Amino acid sequence: MKRPMRILVALGAALLPATHSRAVEAQPAELRGTGDLGIVVERADGALLVIDTTLRRAIGRIEGLGDLSHASAVFSPDERYAYVFGRDGGLTKVDVLTASIARRIVQAGNSIGGAISDDGALIAVANYEPGGVKVFDAGTLAEVADIPAIWPGGRSKTLGLEDTRGRRFLFSLWDAGETWIADFSQGNVPVVTKLKGIGERPYDALISNSGRFYIAGLFGEDGLSLVDLWKSPPQARRILAGYGRGELQLPVYKMPHLESWAEAGDRFALPAIGRNEILWVDARSFEEVGRSKVCGQPVFAVANPDGRHVWVNFAHPANGVIQVLDSLTGEVVKELAPGPSVLHIEFTPRGNEVWVSVRDAGVVQVYDTRTFEKKAEVAARSPSGIFLAARAHRIGL
């Protein structure tokens, strides 16, 4: 951002006794919190917009983040810094307050995403090339640990990297069909536990809000892999095995994302792979309790933080649509047509509004989640991921 972030303050002086006025004047003019801020990835430009969800507009822009064609971000515990993981192996620490790059490294050739430890001290990145996970100091971005994903077939691509309690990271090996747990609770040399044979080609994963359950989606078979981290030793078991048995799978033109536990009451929603369906899963037994027919192959199925609705976007060719499902009945209660290539859906922390990126329309839209009314449109260049600072306080985001 060229100009310093304006806004804020001006209170104070009039309210305080004269003797305090000098101290008030010494306050920086930009003093403000970051709890209602976030970033939007402008994928084609390697840039970020800084957004203010109260004002519903962009308040800054940051350039020079490399290849953000597939990018995600996590936030520091104080919500000031975003760590942005780029496709080209770039790891960029962004100061959201000043809309500037605090630090940037290129740590691999090709990477897919990352996570921050529960204490905010470690940043882990999952890499395709060279396959494995690298871990960095959150302050300096100095390398702390390197965990090559070595299996009998060589080095595996890694993905589905999630954090959980006790400075632990979990990730899965695409080529090897394994889930590894890297435990940094004893210091910066991790103890790595390898769970083998979790399933064919895990393509993404999520962790429950409690940090207890790690679920990896499987591309190579109908089903998912579940790890219960409260069990000792943790083991992986299949859930929803054969959910589409005997049915013809459609060609998959875009991998679904398992970003967050779309928990809605006592069940949660998952995008089916190769099917125009959302699967409803009982949150205790992990058995399928229903399916919703939707208008395309789902990419994201994101629950409103209150769990009342699940918002779904789709792969090509239905990627101009969002369907909203009632979490009690599983029925589609609303269909929106935001525009060409709806890529991401991000709720404000209380769930009153939702931000939606519409890549080929060059806008991010803001909707009221009760009335479905569009409240605002923010111009953005090929917007993709939207990441709000409140993610700082949630496991697995």
Added chain:
Amino acid sequence: MPKAARHMVRLIARALVLVTLAPASFAQGPPDPLALERLVRQDCGSCHGMTLKGGLGPDLLRGRLTGREPGTIARIILDGVQGTPMPPWRPLLSEAEALWIANYLLDGTAP
């Protein structure tokens, strides 16, 4: 899925493509370079990388493809690769469009 249903899916998929994507539609008439270039970058790019440097799928840069026949690459695009996540694009693309993409990749003019 019964054949008729499959046919319906194809028709619907194709109709949606016409609506959502095509200034001068896919799978009909001559290939539209702008629309196809966007498809390569954005949709192929979700696995092969927007700059085609690879991702979950292999890179599609010239070095990897040199020496292959355009027809061979077009067939991979249309029929997919069994046992891998590469899907068949035949429901969405014509032979001429697949061939256009193959030549586009071989030319190395890919971004």
